[in-house]
Amino acid sequence: MTESSSTIKKIIKETVVSSTSHGLPNIAQSETLILKIFWIIVTLLSSGFCALYIVLNVISFYQYEVTTRTRIRYDLDTIFPSVTFCSDNYFPSEYGQTFEKEKLNEYNTLKDQIYYKPHYPIQAALKFSKNLTIFKKFGYSLKELVEYADFNFVYVNYETSFKHVLLPRFGNCFTFNPGFYENGTNRDPSRSFKAGYESGFKLYSKTSSYGSSGVVYVHDFGSSPLTTYPIFVHPGQVTNIILKRTKMTQIPKPYSKCDPDTDDPNKYNSDLFKFLHNSKFKYSQKLCLDLCFHEFLLKNCSCYFFYLTQFANGNPCLTESGYECNIKFWQIFTERDYLNKFCLPRCPLECESMSFISLTSIELAGYTSPVIRVYFEDFGVTEIEENEAMDSVTLISNIGGILGLFLGVSFLSFFEIFALILKCLLESFKNQIKETS
Secondary structure (H helix, E strand, O other): OOHHHHHHHHHHHHHHHOOOOOHHHHHHHOOOHHHHHHHHHHHHHHHHHHHHHHHHHHHHHOOOOEEEEEEEEEOOOEEOOEEEEEEOOOOOOHHHHHHHHHHHHHHOOOOOOOOOOOHHHHHHHHHHOOOHHHHHHHOOOHHHHEEEEEEOOEEOOHHHHEEEEEEOOOEEEEEEOOOEOOOOOEOOOOEEOOOOOOOOEEEEEOOOOOOOOEEEEEEOOOOOHHHOOOEEEOOOEEEEEEEEEEEEEOOOOOOOOEEOOOOOOOOOOOHHHHHHHHOOOOOOHHHHHHHHHHHHHHHHHOOEOOOOOOOOOOOEOOOHHHHHHHHHHHHHHHHOOHHHHHHHHHOOEEOEEEEEEEEEEEEEOOOOOOEEEEEEEEEEEEEEEEEEOOOHHHHHHHHHHHHHHHOOOOHHHHHHHHHHHHHHHHHHHHHHHHHHO
């Protein structure tokens, strides 16, 4: 054995003996064969378990599991939701009633008649959905629909607190506390500083005729009423809509199916996504999927039927064949999984959402028209928040703990290997200099 090899071997042995790991020094220092074999077996077993638990932790990390924290937070300065109110009478005005009679007479002359006669005037009215000046004439104006409204005991200014909105199912509706004014400029939200029966929003309607009920949507401030479901109110009754709030916050992909930054209109290159942002309402995947279905009907039938879709762009169906086409492709849409294949890729899911649980109670009153009270039960918000079950810091900490438990090594122990390599290289370099001199 050369002097160089002997020196390098000595360096390796000294490094192993002084190593901060527990197994190798004991193997090197054992004076009997039995002890060496014992420490070799123990070290191999420890190394095996160490590798196993490290692999299990890495697998767990890439499963992207989450933990869910639920808590109730009290917020005394609370943004009040938007409240949309409609009459379920599509044509209550004199202009609307005349239009309805004309279309019912026209219906009798058609060969390809829609199966249900009263739907024909509604479909015909939706042809004017892009001309709101005409469409508004079919229904009530705000002053005709609402007799009185107040918020937190203060009389509501109709011009600044309400906004007209067209819903294909009910026609002309009005939103209290909208996210933007009629001209499209953003509007600051109304806030509630008191919970309970006497606070919040109160509305007295004028829809007192027999069979003419009211329709109420309670939805997050600035969102479309179509993101939630209607509550029907009736003449002669006081309907109390008692609100409890739930805020859901998810972690973006790959931890969940939600996508980050859906409030940014330029974040995703999707025509449906951009269309909804251009509408000025808050983005909602539910609304985006409804729009995808609406587009599907227009593409295959060239028209839509108001009972099957939430949107009014495109041509309404005025024939039975158009209606039957809508029904046919509604079935195709669901049976062929069109939603997952063609809609979900174009409709990202928002990671943060606010929902309202509405507890409704009804009282008999001395009024002939519907009365609505919308208020918070209390100012508690149920917050459901997701967190990573294991992030990168936790993974590194777990691996460090496993290495310390089974092998007794730390982060600095790995630098002993580099120090050993450096010592060996320096020794080889010295020997080369000696040989050449």
